[in-house]
Amino acid sequence: MSAIFEVSRLRKSFGGLTVTNDVSLSMAPGDRVALIGPNGAGKTSFVNLVTGNLRADSGEVRLAGEVVTGLDAIGRVRRGLVRSFQVTRLFQDMTPAEHVGLAILQRSGRSGRMFGNFLAMRDVMAEAADLLDTLGLGDLMHRKVSEIAYGQQRLLEIAVAMALKPKVLLLDEPAAGVPQSDTGRIEQALADLPADLAVLMIEHDMDLVFRFARRVVVLAAGTIIFDGSPADVTKDARVREAYLGSYADAGRAA
Ligand SMILES: Nc1ncnc2c1ncn2[C@@H]1O[C@H](COP(=O)(O)OP(=O)(O)O)[C@@H](O)[C@H]1O
Ligand SMILES: [Mg+2]
Numbered sequence: 001m002s003a004i005f006e007v008s009r010l011r012k013s014f015g016g017l018t019v020t021n022d023v024s025l026s027m028a029p030g031d032r033v034a035l036i037g038p039n040g041a042g043k044t045s046f047v048n049l050v051t052g053n054l055r056a057d058s059g060e061v062r063l064a065g066e067v068v069t070g071l072d073a074i075g076r077v078r079r080g081l082v083r084s085f086q087v088t089r090l091f092q093d094m095t096p097a098e099h100v101g102l103a104i105l106q107r108s109g110r111s112g113r114m115f116g117n118f119l120a121m122r123d124v125m126a127e128a129a130d131l132l133d134t135l136g137l138g139d140l141m142h143r144k145v146s147e148i149a150y151g152q153q154r155l156l157e158i159a160v161a162m163a164l165k166p167k168v169l170l171l172d173e174p175a176a177g178v179p180q181s182d183t184g185r186i187e188q189a190l191a192d193l194p195a196d197l198a199v200l201m202i203e204h205d206m207d208l209v210f211r212f213a214r215r216v217v218v219l220a221a222g223t224i225i226f227d228g229s230p231a232d233v234t235k236d237a238r239v240r241e242a243y244l245g246s247y248a249d250a251g252r253a254a
Pocket of ligand 1: 019040
């Protein structure tokens with residue numbers, strides 16, 4: 001299938017430190033890619049660059065064939081490139097219904113409306129309720145974010161991202177900070193994502209990576225050192241050295 005998301009020779013340096021070193025990566029609709037690598041490898045920076053949260057020094061990002069590198073983050077979201085953050089950026093005093101409602105308004109170009117009014121908009125609230133139900137958050141939709149568990153907050157972030165109707169979804173450690181008892185719900189939410197969506201997930205939990213991904217990309221010191229199948233990644237000598245050593249040696253994924 002042809003690429004929906006194409007990154008070519010993306011590059012970024014902070015002073016003398018090159019955090020993204022001519023990174024190229026493509027995804028087709030329906031892809032499930034895990035982006036892994038040691039802390040500081042440049043995974044979050046890569047997502048920041050492709051989404052327009054950070055400006056690249058050089059290189060190009062295309063969505064459905066169109067170059068979007070000149071657009072800001074909102075322009076890229078409008079074209080279907082959506083991300084979640086490693087650390088939640090939810091508003092503690094707002095409710096899930098308000099978060100998702102605002103995302104729906106933003107998507108449909110109605111975000112100029114007075115804040116607050118949209119809670120009375122039937123179409124918006126029906127869609128928000130549907131989406132929150134799907135993620136198991138229906139009963140909490142009118143509670144404040146500060147009153148719901150961290151795992152539920154992370155699910156809400158997935159709901160907000162989905163409300164934007166992405167074609168390409170980039171998830172930065174969606175299960176980070178979530179107690180083990182709640183990661184199953186996040187994994188289920190990931191498994192339930194639309195089949196034609198292209199998803200790239202940054203994740204450290206290798207068991208989750210191997211259940212989710214059909215392709216694994218390994219970043220080390222700003223450079224892609226592996227792009228291939230989950231079965232091959234554990235056998236790759238460079239990957240073992242840079243990142244996977246103990247996991248591969250344990251033989252759990254071979
Ligand atoms: N705004 C910034 N200014 C300077 N250095 C940065 C900035 N953002 C990230 N870095 C550096 O870039 C490198 C990659 O960071 P990051 O992309 O967060 O890695 P990862 O997500 O893989 O852990 C790190 O060395 C980090 O300190
Ligand atoms: Mg990171």
